[in-house]
Amino acid sequence: MKKSIGPKTIVFPAPAFVVATYGKDGKANAMTAAWAGICCSSPPCIAVSLRKATATYSNMVTQKAFTINIPSENLVKVVDYFGIATGKEVDKFEVTGVTPVKSELVNAPYIMEFPFVLECRVIRIIEIGLHTQFIGEIMDIKADDSIIGDECTLEIEKVKPVMYAPEVRKYFGMGRFLGKVFHIGRDLI
Amino acid sequence: MKKSIGPKTIVFPAPAFVVATYGKDGKANAMTAAWAGICCSSPPCIAVSLRKATATYSNMVTQKAFTINIPSENLVKVVDYFGIATGKEVDKFEVTGVTPVKSELVNAPYIMEFPFVLECRVIRIIEIGLHTQFIGEIMDIKADDSIIGDECTLEIEKVKPVMYAPEVRKYFGMGRFLGKVFHIGRDLI
Numbered sequence: 001m002k003k004s005i006g007p008k009t010i011v012f013p014a015p016a017f018v019v020a021t022y023g024k025d026g027k028a029n030a031m032t033a034a035w036a037g038i039c040c041s042s043p044p045c046i047a048v049s050l051r052k053a054t055a056t057y058s059n060m061v062t063q064k065a066f067t068i069n070i071p072s073e074n075l076v077k078v079v080d081y082f083g084i085a086t087g088k089e090v091d092k093f094e095v096t097g098v099t100p101v102k103s104e105l106v107n108a109p110y111i112m113e114f115p116f117v118l119e120c121r122v123i124r125i126i127e128i129g130l131h132t133q134f135i136g137e138i139m140d141i142k143a144d145d146s147i148i149g150d151e152c153t154l155e156i157e158k159v160k161p162v163m164y165a166p167e168v169r170k171y172f173g174m175g176r177f178l179g180k181v182f183h184i185g186r187d188l189i
Numbered sequence: 190m191k192k193s194i195g196p197k198t199i200v201f202p203a204p205a206f207v208v209a210t211y212g213k214d215g216k217a218n219a220m221t222a223a224w225a226g227i228c229c230s231s232p233p234c235i236a237v238s239l240r241k242a243t244a245t246y247s248n249m250v251t252q253k254a255f256t257i258n259i260p261s262e263n264l265v266k267v268v269d270y271f272g273i274a275t276g277k278e279v280d281k282f283e284v285t286g287v288t289p290v291k292s293e294l295v296n297a298p299y300i301m302e303f304p305f306v307l308e309c310r311v312i313r314i315i316e317i318g319l320h321t322q323f324i325g326e327i328m329d330i331k332a333d334d335s336i337i338g339d340e341c342t343l344e345i346e347k348v349k350p351v352m353y354a355p356e357v358r359k360y361f362g363m364g365r366f367l368g369k370v371f372h373i374g375r376d377l378i
Contacts, residue, residue: 002299002306002331005341009233010330011307012259012343012350013202013363014226037226038198038355039238040317046200047236047322049228070201076367080374096377110191117191118200126315128229128324133236135317141199142191149357152194154201156354161201162367163352165345166227168338169370174202175362178265178351182358185269188285 009035013163016079016171018069019048020100020109021059023087028100028109030092031056032083034164035131036068044138046118049131055087060134064122065106068136069114073160073173078113080171105139115159116143198224202352205268205360207258208237209289209298210248212276217289217298219281220245221272223353224320225257233327235307238320244276249323253311254295257325258303262349262362267302269360294328304348305332 100109120136289298309325
């Protein structure tokens, strides 16, 4: 018998991605977003939801471009800071010391120190409520050589990604290998 | 210097959620979905993207309701099976032995053995490309007593969730605690 806990926004895992954009003045900004995920395989797209109050929201509407920067464990303090501070008041890159690099594909910066980044152009803006969802077509992924495996896949064991737990507000690392997709379920057939 | 690996749908972590629905005939079906995530805090909403070819797609369009079932590690084989088999050909509940329970809030089943479930009504359907995105308003969360903590939060350490790694197609468990959100980033200020 399950208990009702009310209509909360809890899923596990949630991501901890950093969205990077340019302001009207060409200044790079970045913020952490957990309300995000891949939303289409072809064209390859990712959705990220933002509150209108954020500097990133305005930048996305103006520039129609953003990058999603996927952190490793060692960047978790930077990720958290990007979620605390506002680009309207401080230069978050200056404070954290990480490096914005201008994408050659879209008018947005990506962050050099993050192991891989998705370069996206905004193709849809969907008003939902407190959050507005931006759907971005993934134009390319740029990755550090050290995490690229055979056939241009990315080795998650080397990335050591960060997962976010909503409501309890904690970050966790990646755990043990549980099995291969489209494989371990065959035991049940 | 980062390398281009092309426009792929890779993010870490991606989730491994199970979407459960009823068919026109009232038969419960379930499938695994990784292209999903929370997309709004108020109203609380979750987005999940499906290919039109799936039985779940047709069920969502018809019933305008679904549940998101969050797995624990011990359910990973069931999760994988739900991603392999098609509800058009087999009764996935019969094969896996897990139990569909009719939601009292929406016209969809949830799965008893999963530690917590989100009961959702479809409020938007967005055509993107190969995938169609369904936005569901979260009407309630039902959770096992054993994972409910203080103030009706859910204890991720007891859930032991599953993360999915796209492209390399592997499942992983949750890892070590890295820090508190809106807290560890203050070290940088």
